[in-house]
Amino acid sequence: MISSGGERFAAAIEVVADPDQWPTAFFCMAGKDRTGCLAAMILGLAGVNRQDIVGDYAATAPAVPAIRERSLAELPDMAKVWAKLPDDITNAPISAITELLDIVDDRWGGLEGYALEFGVKPQTIERLRASFLA
Numbered sequence: 706m707i708s709s710g711g712e713r714f715a716a717a718i719e720v721v722a723d724p725d726q727w728p729t730a731f732f733c734m735a736g737k738d739r740t741g742c743l744a745a746m747i748l749g750l751a752g753v754n755r756q757d758i759v760g761d762y763a764a765t766a767p768a769v770p771a772i773r774e775r776s777l778a779e780l781p782d783m784a785k786v787w788a789k790l791p792d793d794i795t796n797a798p799i800s801a802i803t804e805l806l807d808i809v810d811d812r813w814g815g816l817e818g819y820a821l822e823f824g825v826k827p828q829t830i831e832r833l834r835a836s837f838l839a
Contacts, residue, residue, distance in 0.1 A: 706738070707808070707809070707819070710739075711822070711823035712823050712824060714742065714820075714823060715820060715823040715824040715825045717743055718743070718746060718747060718750065718825050718829065718833075719825060719826070721743075721747055721833075722747075722829045722832050722833050722836075724832075724836065731743055731744075737762075737765045737769065737772070741765060741797070741802060741805075742805060744761060744762070745762060745805065745806065745816075746819070746820065747833065747837075749806075750816055750820055750830050750833045750834070751833040751834055751837040751838050752834050752838050755806060758802065758806070759802055759803060759806075762797065762799065762801070762802035763799050763802075765797040766796060769795070769796055769797050773795070817830060
């Protein structure tokens with residue numbers, strides 16, 4: 706997802722970092738996979754430490770049952786899809802975000818390397834750091 710969607714993540718980061726777009730909200734179907742990746746990227750680029758990024762993602766786990774119930778209420782046909790998904794997809798295990806961060810570190814040298822490779826401007830990263838953690 707992070708490799709094939711790199712340009713989309715970069716575009717989303719640019720939007721979130723643009724003060725003309727504030728306040729900004731972002732989400733996906735379950736609110737933990739694409740949303741979790743994007744949140745981790747934004748937090749990391751802003752200078753938040755890894756432990757806090759992991760903690761932020763871990764806070765999602767208690768909400769997953771409610772997310773599932775809501776999606777099934779709105780889209781009953783999703784029950785078949787949910788039933789086929791493995792536990793690491795239907796939950797929000799800490800290993801999901803730690804492995805994501807490890808992959809980004811190994812392949813791109815960190816979140817900044819990832820973001821720059823897929824088109825995030827250096828000034829966008831500086832804006833995130835200056836605005837979000839000021």
